Amino acid sequence: MSINRKEVAAGLLILLIGLAALLIVTDYNIGTARRMGPGYFPLIMSGLLSVVGALIMVAGIKSEAKSLPNVSWRPMVVIFISLAGFMLAMFLGGLLPAIVLTIAISSMADKNSTWKDVAILTALVPLAAWLIFNQGLSLPIPFLEWRF
Amino acid sequence: MLDNVLLGLQTAFTLENIMYCFGGVFLGTFIGVLPGIGSLAAVSMLLPLSFYLDPTTALVMLAGVYYGAEYGGSTASILLNLPGTPSSAVTCLDGYPMAMAGRAGVALFITTIASFVGGSIGIVMLMLFAPLLASFALSFGPSEYFALMTLGLIAAAGVVQGSPLKGLAMVLLGLLLGAVGADVNTGETRLTFGLLGLYDGISLVALAMGLFGVAEIISSINTHKSASKDMSVRLSSMMPSAEERRKIGLPMLRGAGIGSFFGALPGAGQSIAAFIGYAVEKRVSKDPSRFGKGAPEGIASPEAANNAAVQAAFIPTLTLGIPGSATMALMLGALLIHGITPGPGLIAERPDIFWGLTMSFWIGNIILLILNIPLIGIWVSLLKIRYNYLYPTILCLICIGVYTLNYSLFEVGLVLVFGALGYFMRLFGFEPAPVLIGFVLGPMLEENLRRAMLLARGDFMLLLERPITAVLLAISAILLIRIAVRIVGNARRSSVSG
Numbered sequence: 001m002s003i004n005r006k007e008v009a010a011g012l013l014i015l016l017i018g019l020a021a022l023l024i025v026t027d028y029n030i031g032t033a034r035r036m037g038p039g040y041f042p043l044i045m046s047g048l049l050s051v052v053g054a055l056i057m058v059a060g061i062k063s064e065a066k067s068l069p070n071v072s073w074r075p076m077v078v079i080f081i082s083l084a085g086f087m088l089a090m091f092l093g094g095l096l097p098a099i100v101l102t103i104a105i106s107s108m109a110d111k112n113s114t115w116k117d118v119a120i121l122t123a124l125v126p127l128a129a130w131l132i133f134n135q136g137l138s139l140p141i142p143f144l145e146w147r148f
Numbered sequence: 149m150l151d152n153v154l155l156g157l158q159t160a161f162t163l164e165n166i167m168y169c170f171g172g173v174f175l176g177t178f179i180g181v182l183p184g185i186g187s188l189a190a191v192s193m194l195l196p197l198s199f200y201l202d203p204t205t206a207l208v209m210l211a212g213v214y215y216g217a218e219y220g221g222s223t224a225s226i227l228l229n230l231p232g233t234p235s236s237a238v239t240c241l242d243g244y245p246m247a248m249a250g251r252a253g254v255a256l257f258i259t260t261i262a263s264f265v266g267g268s269i270g271i272v273m274l275m276l277f278a279p280l281l282a283s284f285a286l287s288f289g290p291s292e293y294f295a296l297m298t299l300g301l302i303a304a305a306g307v308v309q310g311s312p313l314k315g316l317a318m319v320l321l322g323l324l325l326g327a328v329g330a331d332v333n334t335g336e337t338r339l340t341f342g343l344l345g346l347y348d349g350i351s352l353v354a355l356a357m358g359l360f361g362v363a364e365i366i367s368s369i370n371t372h373k374s375a376s377k378d379m380s381v382r383l384s385s386m387m388p389s390a391e392e393r394r395k396i397g398l399p400m401l402r403g404a405g406i407g408s409f410f411g412a413l414p415g416a417g418q419s420i421a422a423f424i425g426y427a428v429e430k431r432v433s434k435d436p437s438r439f440g441k442g443a444p445e446g447i448a449s450p451e452a453a454n455n456a457a458v459q460a461a462f463i464p465t466l467t468l469g470i471p472g473s474a475t476m477a478l479m480l481g482a483l484l485i486h487g488i489t490p491g492p493g494l495i496a497e498r499p500d501i502f503w504g505l506t507m508s509f510w511i512g513n514i515i516l517l518i519l520n521i522p523l524i525g526i527w528v529s530l531l532k533i534r535y536n537y538l539y540p541t542i543l544c545l546i547c548i549g550v551y552t553l554n555y556s557l558f559e560v561g562l563v564l565v566f567g568a569l570g571y572f573m574r575l576f577g578f579e580p581a582p583v584l585i586g587f588v589l590g591p592m593l594e595e596n597l598r599r600a601m602l603l604a605r606g607d608f609m610l611l612l613e614r615p616i617t618a619v620l621l622a623i624s625a626i627l628l629i630r631i632a633v634r635i636v637g638n639a640r641r642s643s644v645s646g
Binding site: 006007009010013014017018021024025028029032033034035036037038039040041042045046048049052053055056059063069071072075076079080082083084086087090091095098099102103106107109110111112113117120121125129133137139140141 | 197200311313314316317320321323324327331333334336338339362365366367369370534535536537539540541543544547548551552555557560561563564567568571572575576577578594597598601602605606607608635638
């Protein structure tokens with residue numbers, strides 16, 4: 001018997017999400033079938049999710065061997081840092097620093113990016129954003145406003 | 149009917165609506181041409197902006213993005229062998245060989261014409277069947293809605309590629325995510341982890357942008373390819389020969405019929421329509437061996453099918469409030485945010501919205517014809533943009549779009565969380581589309597179940613005494629059994645071979 005590691009891990013992921021939700025929703029008032037409380041529907045759903053997760057695991061145990069998928073760590077981590085950078089820079093300084101920082105960080109995810117590409121983008125995107133969001137749609141987004 | 153059409157024309161032909169229609173289809177084609185960004189990401193990016201518009205105008209624009217992307221999707225399939233949208237994957241099979249044989253122009257011309265024919269037939273179907281279905285659905289009570297939504301959700305789980313169990317898991321996850329926030333009946337907060345930002349529930353836009361936008365960017369970096377510098381298509385090279393023109397007529401009509409049918413089914417969607425269109429052409433062909441080597445029928449039928457399906461998908465969304473695809477779920481969300489509940493009453497109560505939207509589809513499809521034949525050169529040159537220019541820009545647009553929802557950075561944080569979830573889900577072979585369908589339908593499913601059970605005094609069997617409910621639940625059960633049979637069959641086959 002061979003094990004499809006990818007499927008087993010996938011099922012485990014779902015099972016864990018289902019069980020976690022189950023643990024939380026059991027605290028809510030379940031009610032009766034006639035008068036359902038806030039916990040009734042989520043309880044059924046998280047229960048079903050756990051069952052489906054377990055079934056995916058079982059199906060993975062009895063199938064062709066497959067290893068775990070490769071995670072592209074670099075793009076993933078870089079993109080997440082750039083999103084966090086947007087949040088921080090937007091909070092501290094407004095749209096302009098937020099866009100510049102997001103572009104500068106996220107560009108590191110692609111190995112084909114050059115300094116020239118980043119320079120062009122950091123010049124063009126804030127300009128376009130300012131024209132579209134601040135001028136065109138006159139949304140109240142602070143463009144440059146230092147907060148520290 | 150004529151009165152309604154006139155009302156629709158009146159609504160659609162205001163300068164504002166025509167402008168937004170043009171803007172929508174232009175942007176849709178743009179998004180469709182570029183591989184790696186789907187109409188879903190585009191619609192979710194535009195959703196915050198649409199709050200400032202009149203609901204009809206907002207819908208005209210968002211719908212334009214949706215069907216515009218279906219037109220644009222085939223360009224990259226033909227020129228790069230890389231589908232611009234998931235539903236134009238089939239177009240690669242014969243479109244790319246045509247381009248290799250120096251007939252890229254002809255292939256682009258055929259896909260545009262087929263898209264137009266498919267789209268037109270889809271709109272006619274929408275005009276004919278939506279009012280009929282709506283008047284039929286007027287008698288629906290909570291139990292019928294519950295049954296209908298159950299059917300739609302199971303269908304959405306069943307059509308994913310790979311294991312339907314994984315589709316079911318995604319639907320259930322979506323339903324759970326939809327339950328986050330304050331419970332409408334009691335006000336008790338559920339699954340909020342004590343976060344104030346989640347009391348009103350998870351924002352649809354943040355969920356969609358994370359699961360689709362961010363997750364897609366992460367998996368596309370370093371795998372994406374763009375067109376070579378010398379690629380170009382001239383208008384003079386686009387005209388198909390007399391023989392090719394003769395060959396594509398019937399396949400286009402067959403494709404449009406298949407597309408209209410599958411598009412209207414909740415949960416099926418354009419990709420299925422396109423695949424079936426291709427399979428049917430291959431079967432009826434006198435010489436199936438030509439397929440895959442540049443047969444014009446092989447691109448005409450699927451393109452007609454996916455564009456007909458896009459238009460027909462508005463039938464269940466607008467008349468029953470049940471979205472057929474993830475993008476439609478987003479469109480439904482847009483309507484709900486504007487305070488309009490799609491359902492059988494919509495056509496009668498707000499004929500301006502329904503007919504205005506339908507008529508704008510005609511305007512949009514004609515604009516698309518012009519955008520995609522005389523102006524094809526623009527789109528081809530767009531394919532030369534490198535991905536390292538595209539994705540940082542998209543990422544900024546996602547952040548700004550989510551931020552402007554209610555000027556809270558909490559939403560950007562949600563995008564990050566769902567981006568991570570979406571990326572890992574994708575890695576483990578889960579499709580994110582059913583999550584979104586479940587998420588939008590979840591609160592409605594729960595509300596209707598609660599009301600139906602209250603009316604039936606807590607006895608589930610009493611629900612089955614209503615004939616339409618019973619039939620719909622029976623179909624759902626059959627679908628579930630078929631899914632179970634498929635799973636057992638797969639397991640047996642692999643244990644025999646292993």
